Amino acid sequence: MKLSQKEAVFASEVVTRFELYNSLFLTLPFYRVKHTGTLLPFFTSHCEESVRQNIAPSEIIESFFGQYEQYVQAADRFDLLFRFIQYIERQVVLFDAIEDSAFNKTHSPEESGSLIALLQQSSTNSSTKAKLRQKLQDFSLRLVLTAHPTQFYPGRVLAIITDLTEAIKSNNINEIHLLLQQLGKTPFFNKSKPTPVNEAASLAWFLENVFYHVVSNLQKEIENEFEGPIFNAHQLIELGFWPGGDRDGNPNVTTQSTKEVSELLREILFRCYYRDFRSLRRRITFRGVEDYMNRLQDLFYQNSFVKAGEPKNQKDEIIENLEAVKDVLLKVHDGLFTDRIDDLVHKVRLFGCYFASLDIRQDSRVLRKAHQEGRVHLKKLLPDDYDSLSEEEKLALINFEEADIPAEGYEDLSTDTFSTIRLMKRMQSAGGEKASHRFIISNCQQASDILQLINMFLWSGWKKEELTVDFVPLFETVQDLKAAGTVMERLYSNPFYKEHLKNRDDKQVIMLGFSDSTKDGGYLMANWSIYKAKVELTALARKYGIQLAFFDGRGGPPARGGGKTHRFYATMGKEIANDQIQLTIQGQTISSQYGSFDTAHFNIEQMINAGVLSSYDENDKNTLTTKQKDLLASMADTSHKAFVSLREDPLFLKYLEEHSPLKLLSQINISSRPVKRNSGGELKLEDLRAISFVTAWTQLKQNIPGFYGVGSTLKKAKEDGIWDDVKALYESSGQFKTMMDNCIMSMSKADFRVTAYLESDPVFGPFWTRLKNEYDLTRRLMLELTGTTVLMEQYPVERRSIALREKIILPLVIIQHYALQQLESKNNDEETVNILNKLIIRTVYGIVNAGRNVA
Structure with a gap:
């Protein structure tokens, strides 16, 4: 089959170069890795062939070692597996560097829209240029780096990737050779x-x-x-930062x-x-x-x-x-x-x-407790039974008197709250207002959550007329998104808050979290709930004369709101405020989209271009009609029911605990945040962090949060005779197309063959089959919907990149699931259990890092 120009460039600039430099890398002699580079290609081929035959990981490992007499002892086998991991982790980095070095050749600005080209085209038309100028003066992009x-x-590895990328660009073989050696020896x-x-x-x-x-x-x-x-x-482009400020569920942030x-x-x-x-x-x-x-x-x-x-x-x-x-x-x-x-x-x-x-972020439950403790010093302001009152009664009683209460002497989290409020004032003095001017309230459920926080600012030395802080509610779950309109209308109607917004140029920021809504309601319902909330909240803001900006909490993979994010913003339609784009960037999104000058320049330009282009939609073709909304709502409801039914299966969490590294994620030294809220208690789905939830499914190579329920809803559409309507929606709505394409991207990284051995498991067999059947159903109907024969056929270069990355890390996946299988044995001594746990933990790094192109 003849390759397109882009595919040919990718093949020559990325695939061929990786094969060349990888062969060089595999010959490098590192500490205690004699013969490892020689054996790894054989091990990779063995894994590939065995997975094709649906052989269990434990059998794959055992049959591989059976070919080599020198690996009879368990210690020698474990040692070689660790050496394989060491090599594969670095192969991922090598592939990253090679892709980055070829970025400008594999990504043409014209294809996805270049803002500079748009500016140059408008230079011949004064009215178009004036319109564009006005749009840019009204528009801003805010990228917020988070440490999820x-x-x-670590920085030392990022520096090597940067230097290696530059060396590959210039084909400096000597420098590449030295950097590969450095890479091999760097932890x-x-x-x-x-x-x-x-x-x-x-x-x-x-x-x-x-x-x-x-x-x-x-x-x-x-x-x-x-x-x-x-x-x-x-500013056209603003930067935000969460490490050190985001204390929601992280007791280590003080x-x-x-x-x-x-x-x-x-x-x-x-x-x-x-x-x-x-x-x-x-x-x-x-x-x-x-x-x-x-x-x-x-x-x-x-x-x-x-x-x-x-x-x-x-x-x-x-x-x-x-x-x-x-x-x-x-x-x-x-x-x-x-x-x-x-x-x-x-x-x-x-x-x-x-x-x-x-940015400062804290959970509303912590803030309510701090408000309660702070009131002890101000008994005359609110009645003793205030906390038991209804929301309407609270709103009627809340006043905004200035006071000066102690910053310390409360429970730890309350003391942190009052001390941080005072610190924000000092940070503004040191760096200007923008140094720290936003307080984000997670799990925001009522207007009083915001107004009580304002109380605490006024009790901590801030003056009403000098309250240079934006209070940002964060709505995350499906239920919270439904209630968001009511919460905001109460705020807009509150005289004090109305005056506060006036002093802030009538600008309101609302944060919408994607990850928890996916965990709560499944992929399609999360997307639809956020879209619907944006429409409602935009109409409400326009009614009250408020300039609204949505701050989207999006992660790297589609299951956490990532994927082709700029396409969401380019196809919002007129019903959604889009003059400002604000979003979190985290994990692999940072390194894959903003890790080098070339990638960052390209992706920031795309995001700005998306915001500008949405205002050029004169015919409003991206705004969904009432019929289209009804269709999407019905589909989301069907998908939601399918996902909730799965989530309520008594084996749901047990499956994750026993067959994924979920229980060991807390031992991975890549984050200061606990894996779950209420870290000392029993594991409950509501306490499990969305990032841990999605990571566990990713390690299983099943990616359930990214597709489950979509197949069921497409099947129902066929049964109800509305398949043509769904197909027309895919072809006409940029929003729906992006949802489906990102879902397909998530599915393309799934590989149920790795866990096929569970089909016959006496406990989890039916549950695994349920997951696999939904995957097969979704895959079949997605191909029919998109008119393609393979997943991601419309994006051949990305498809090839994902396939190569999956090939690189397949041995890591097999090693991980081998170790998980071995842990089931009752005959393991403590040392063996520790080694198996370490194997699992080490494989998580490489599997996660290889997923950078899902962002």
């Missing part, structure tokens, strides 16, 4: 769990090495297409860690400035600028390397001195190097003294 553990290479994971500050330092690597350059460059590129700056009133992360972000930013300034100083060696340059030298150096007790916001002073230097250059020195001054001024305007806004 879906991938967590991939931490011996102990990272602290929130450790997580922040790891993610700050991307801020320093990627975003600092890309955000500035891209905004300048856009400004250069217009005469004069167009972003005086706002006021002290929040403070340390805020200081860390400032220090790293000033080191970026200092590097730029040193380069600038090598060129500006003229008379008349000495005082300004010396002051700048002192400012940048002190903030980079000397801890200040109470740092101040020095943004204006920096810009003032840079502009003074520029003025001298223009008047006396023929304007030499003023472009470099402009570049640094531009960065200081973008990042100020804070780099990325540190």
Whole structure:
């Protein structure tokens, strides 16, 4: 079959190069890995052939070792399996680097929409350019980096990937050889769990090495297409940050860690400035600028390397001195190097003294408890029985008196709440308002959750007229999404909150979480519930004259809201507020989409382009009709019933506990967050974090949250005689097409052959068959719906990339499930159990990291 141009480029630039460099990598002699590189290809082939025959992992491993007399002893076998894991983890990194090196060749901007091309096309039409200019002045993109553990290479490995990518770009064989050796000897994971500050330092690597350059460059590129700056009133691209601020269910995040992360972000930013300034100083060696340059030298150096007790916001002073230097250059020195001054001024305007806004997040239940404890000092404000009152009674009684209560002396989480509220004020003093101006309320269920938090700010030294904080409700479960409209209308109707919004330019941010709604209601219901909530909340905001921005909590895989995210935003329709795009980026999304200058530039441009294009939809073709909404609602309901029925099966959690690494995820040192809320109690689905839930299904190679229930709803559509309507919806609605295509992407990474041995299991056999039948049904009907013969046929390059990654990690999957099978034996001694657990934990890293292209 003839390959398309893109497939041919991918084959030559990625596949062929990987085969070449992988053969080189397999010959490198690492510590205690003699013969490993030689045996690994045979082991991989053995796994592939055995999986095709539906052979159980334990039999696959045993039959492989049966071919080699030197591996009779269990210790030798375990040792070789660990060496295989060591190699495969690094093969994944090698593949990452090769894909990144070929990114500009395998991704053409024209194909998915280039904002710069759109700007250039509009240059010949003044009215189009004016419209585009206005849209860009109203639009903003906010990317919020979170430390959710879906991938967590340490900084030392990220640096190797970056250097390896550059070496591969230039075909520098000697450098590649050295870097592969370094890669082989560099540890991939931490011996102990990272602290929130450790997580922040790891993610700050991307801020320093990627975003600092890309955000500035891209905004300048856009400004250069217009005469004069167009972003005086706002930033086109903003950065947010959660490590150190997100304390929801993470007892390791404290006021002290929040403070340390805020200081860390400032220090790293000033080191970026200092590097730029040193380069600038090598060129500006003229008379008349000495005082300004010396002051700048002192400012940048002190903030980079000397801890200040109470740092101040020095943004204006920096810009003032840079502009003074520029003025001298223009008047006396023929304007030499003023472009470099402009570049640094531009960065200081973008990042100020804070780099990325540190969001604070806490669960509403914790905040209610803190409010209760704080009221002890203010008995006259609210009655003793306040907590037992109805929501309407609470809203009638809540007042907004300023007070000054102690920050300490409560239960730990309440003390943290009051101390952090005070810290936010100090962070704003040090870095400006944007340093920390958002408090996100997880599990927000009622308007009083927001208003009581405002109470606590006013009791902690904040003044009503100086409350420079945005209060952001987070609606996550299907039920919370249904109630969101009622909650927000009560807020918009509240006189104090209405005045507060007026002081915040009548702007409201609402966060919608995808992961928990998937765990709660299944893939299709999660997508539909969020879409429906956005329509309702947009109409409500427009009714009250509020500028609404949705902040989407999306993870990497489609089951957590990832996938082709920019297509969601490009096809929202007029019923959904889309002037601002805000979303979390995490785990493999960060490294795959924003891990290098090229990938970050491309993906940020795509997101901006999506927001701009949605406003160009003159015919409103992306807004769903009433008939289409009714169809989607009916499909979501059928899918929801199928998923809830599965979730309520008594074997549901037991299956995950016994046949996935779920119980061992807490031992993986990639996150400071516990695997579940209520970490000391019995495992319950409602307490299990969505990320752990999805990760467990991913390790099983079943990806249930990404598709289960979709096949059932497509089957019912056929039975009800509305198949043609569903097909028409897929062909006409960008939203529905993206939902289905992302579901297909999730399914393409499933492989039920790995767990086929469970079909005959006396306990779990029927349950496994139930999962497999839904997968087969969904696959068959998806192919019919899309008019294709294989999954992801419409995206051949991504399909090939996924297939190659799955081939690389198949031995890891087999080793993991072999170890899980061996743990079932009653004859294992303590040492063997520890080794098997370690095998499972080690395989999780490589399997998760290889999934970067699901983002």
